[in-house]
Amino acid sequence: MKEQKGVGRMWQLYKMGGVTPAIASMLGAQNAQQMAFIRSMTKEQRKQSMLDEPLKEMEVVVFDLETTGFYPYNGDEILSFGAVLLRGKELYPDRTFYSLVNPKRRVPKHITELTGISNEMVADAPDLMQVLHDFMEFCGKRLLIAHGLGHDKQFLNAALWKTSKVNLTHRLLDTMMIAKWLNPHRESYGLDELLETEKIKVTQRHHALKDSLMQAELWLLYLNRILERNITTLGDLYAYLSKH
Incomplete structure (x- = not known):
């Protein structure tokens, strides 16, 4: 109970005066600055409108998370972040982001078998606040794209709330939704099946960065098909997706 009261007091102090000496004392100076950056980033993003930007010129970040399970509000945590930057039809393979995260809990055996991420690997990894700060800095104000976005969005929101309220x-864009719109009669829209259909080389699955790179290739294929349909802006694309 004392810890909950302390956390509540911390957020009350923050709302009153930002990163005060009292906040810095509670969190540590570095964590306090990281929290302030994350909060300012999300606040600025609310003002940012990109609906009229041409898709063929837009900078986007394709990202992926690996996690300990499916339920961020029931104890599951992020294990790794991966992301890659694109501008229009160009992928920048040297502009990538990857980091393991110390989940402060055991990695289930079946997750280690799936992802290759072991307890030993994450023991010395940076904590969530640090990696989330670095990931948000990499993303900037750009459009975020993922495949099966619901899972990643749920974990990102849980992480943002836990660290920065x-x-x-x-x-956001979900390539799974785009695939359903472009190919409405498919039986499966899983990433493995779509990579096989589109003849995208599979390097390593369930690795956050390598999945991001493969998903980026998928997005580029879909972007060409979107532009061929004379859909030129993000607002146009949202409008079409909302009808399907």
């Missing part, structure tokens, strides 16, 4: 405010 904010929610994700970035514009």
Whole structure:
């Protein structure tokens, strides 16, 4: 109970005066600054409108998370972040982000078998606040794209709330939704099946960065098909997706 009261007091102090000496004392100076950056990033993002930007010129970040399970509000945690930057039809393979995260809990055996991430690997990894700060800095105000976005969005929101008491405010796109719109009669829209259909080389699955790179290739294929349909802006694309 004392800890909960302390956390409540910390947020009350923050709302009154930002990163005060009292906040810095509670969190540590570095964590306090990271929290302030994350909060300012989401606040600025609310003002940012990119609906009229041409898709063929837009900078986007394709990202992926690996996690200990499916339930961030029931004890599951993020294990790794991966992301890659694209501008229009160009992928920048040297502009990537990858980091393990110390989940402060045991990694289940079946998750280690799936992802290759072991307890030993994450023991010395940076904590969530540090990696989340670095990831948000990499993403900037850009559109975020993922495949099966619901899972990643849920974990990102849980992480943002846990560390900084904010929610994700970035514009988002789900390549699974785009696949369903472009190919409405498919039986499966899983990433493995789509990579096989589109003849995208599978390097390593369930690795956050390598999945991001493969998903980026998928997005580029879909972007060409979107532009061929004379859909040129993000607002146009949102409008079409909302009807399907």
